[in-house]
Amino acid sequence: MDVKNLKPEAIFHYFNEICKVPRPSKKEERIIAFLKAFGEEHGLKTVVDEVGNVSIDKPATPGYENRKKVILQCHEDMVCEKNGHVEHDFMTDPIEPYVDGEWLRAKGTTLGADDGIGIASCLAILADDTIEHGPLQCIFTRDEETGMTGAFGMQKGFMDGDILINLDSEDEGEMFIGCAGGANTEAVYDYATVDLPQDAYFFRVAVKGLTGGHSGDDINKGRANANKLLARFLYGVAQETTLYLAAIDGGNLHNAIPREACAVGCVPMEYKEQLRIALNVFTSEIENEFAVTEPNFATELETAEPVSKGISEEDTMLIVQTLHAMFNGVYAMSMDMPGLVETSSNLASVKMKGEAIHVVTSQRSSIESQRRDVSSVISAIFRLGGFATETADGYPGWKPNPHSEILGVTVESYKRLFGKEPVVRAIHAGLECGLFLTQYPHLDMVSFGPTLRGVHSPDERLLIPTVEMYWKHLLDVLKHIPEKA
Numbered sequence: 001m002d003v004k005n006l007k008p009e010a011i012f013h014y015f016n017e018i019c020k021v022p023r024p025s026k027k028e029e030r031i032i033a034f035l036k037a038f039g040e041e042h043g044l045k046t047v048v049d050e051v052g053n054v055s056i057d058k059p060a061t062p063g064y065e066n067r068k069k070v071i072l073q074c075h076e077d078m079v080c081e082k083n084g085h086v087e088h089d090f091m092t093d094p095i096e097p098y099v100d101g102e103w104l105r106a107k108g109t110t111l112g113a114d115d116g117i118g119i120a121s122c123l124a125i126l127a128d129d130t131i132e133h134g135p136l137q138c139i140f141t142r143d144e145e146t147g148m149t150g151a152f153g154m155q156k157g158f159m160d161g162d163i164l165i166n167l168d169s170e171d172e173g174e175m176f177i178g179c180a181g182g183a184n185t186e187a188v189y190d191y192a193t194v195d196l197p198q199d200a201y202f203f204r205v206a207v208k209g210l211t212g213g214h215s216g217d218d219i220n221k222g223r224a225n226a227n228k229l230l231a232r233f234l235y236g237v238a239q240e241t242t243l244y245l246a247a248i249d250g251g252n253l254h255n256a257i258p259r260e261a262c263a264v265g266c267v268p269m270e271y272k273e274q275l276r277i278a279l280n281v282f283t284s285e286i287e288n289e290f291a292v293t294e295p296n297f298a299t300e301l302e303t304a305e306p307v308s309k310g311i312s313e314e315d316t317m318l319i320v321q322t323l324h325a326m327f328n329g330v331y332a333m334s335m336d337m338p339g340l341v342e343t344s345s346n347l348a349s350v351k352m353k354g355e356a357i358h359v360v361t362s363q364r365s366s367i368e369s370q371r372r373d374v375s376s377v378i379s380a381i382f383r384l385g386g387f388a389t390e391t392a393d394g395y396p397g398w399k400p401n402p403h404s405e406i407l408g409v410t411v412e413s414y415k416r417l418f419g420k421e422p423v424v425r426a427i428h429a430g431l432e433c434g435l436f437l438t439q440y441p442h443l444d445m446v447s448f449g450p451t452l453r454g455v456h457s458p459d460e461r462l463l464i465p466t467v468e469m470y471w472k473h474l475l476d477v478l479k480h481i482p483e484k485a
């Protein structure tokens, strides 16, 4: 089966076309040129802004002129991942989609249905004069995947509409009405370096094999945080004996739950056996507590080469205490949206740089004031421990509004078409929608799309029958947009 012949034809025709246009994040020049040419060829008002966002306006179908204006929004770029053995240059080679049963996949690479289906939907609507809709603006944003560059850089006045429909969701039958904002709180502790007692027992201890995951989406899944586990063990040791740390390292990305952490240190030689016993007890306690979510959790303890210099006993204690006391995980659940994490924090990474410990934590919330609150709690803990700390500006969230007008239209339409209730959800991660609200606070927004799985990996696949449902739904929503007040 050729991709071009899949139904709905209009979407798959344009999807197939844009598979030929390279569009890696931050290298969107060709898709921008493609979109600009498309708008101009169709005689539509087309604007490209300084950061590379594209806007194409289309007037209302006769009879729909007095409807509220709708912005259909998607992103230009795609994540470019391929399997190790695959020869593919994302800067020049086309994506090669193929049909595999009910799924559309790409040969050895990401498919780019995230967000190629959003782009294709916009093009199909812009090109077709038989589709009924009010005044429309299609917005294609730049670099959603690696920095939301387009959404951050968009100036006031570029978008012009009352309602925004974001076409970047991945679950057919689910309507998204909120997302979390976020900010990182980083902290630094300048420690005193001392000569370590060379007659001590030097060891290296590690926590490993944890599940990890996304620090937003997965924060409520009961997974262990490697930095927290390591701090818990070291704190226990420091209560029993003299502990000096010589190295500590855990986690990497600010948006990932850390899977591994390790430390090098020393304790008095006579505590050597006790240290092993303490780790065995700790390991069995953690295995018991996290039996369901962390089946591969493991610890390691090995004798290390003596190190001449390390962190003083007092500073070791403060560092370990601070990490152990650090708030981590779900801070508050939403009262509007059952099951939604409203606010959280992730103790993302602990690193040694020069003669200082650097810690990165990341906070998220769909309510900006609560995000600031949890960030200030984190800062307060760091300050108690003598760390210098700072919270970066971050990006704003989108607080769910269960009474939104466009949500009402979207839900009614879905029920009328498919005879069932759609799921209404918010996510505990960032979407471009949150950023739009800073410049366009009046926008009434909703997000939906066909079902995608394995996004951002070569396993990315699109569930073909859901595209037809999504397309019918989108066209029906456009037809039922309320009139301007």
Ligand SMILES: [Zn+2]
Pocket: 075, 114, 115, 144, 168
């Ligand atoms: Zn996307």
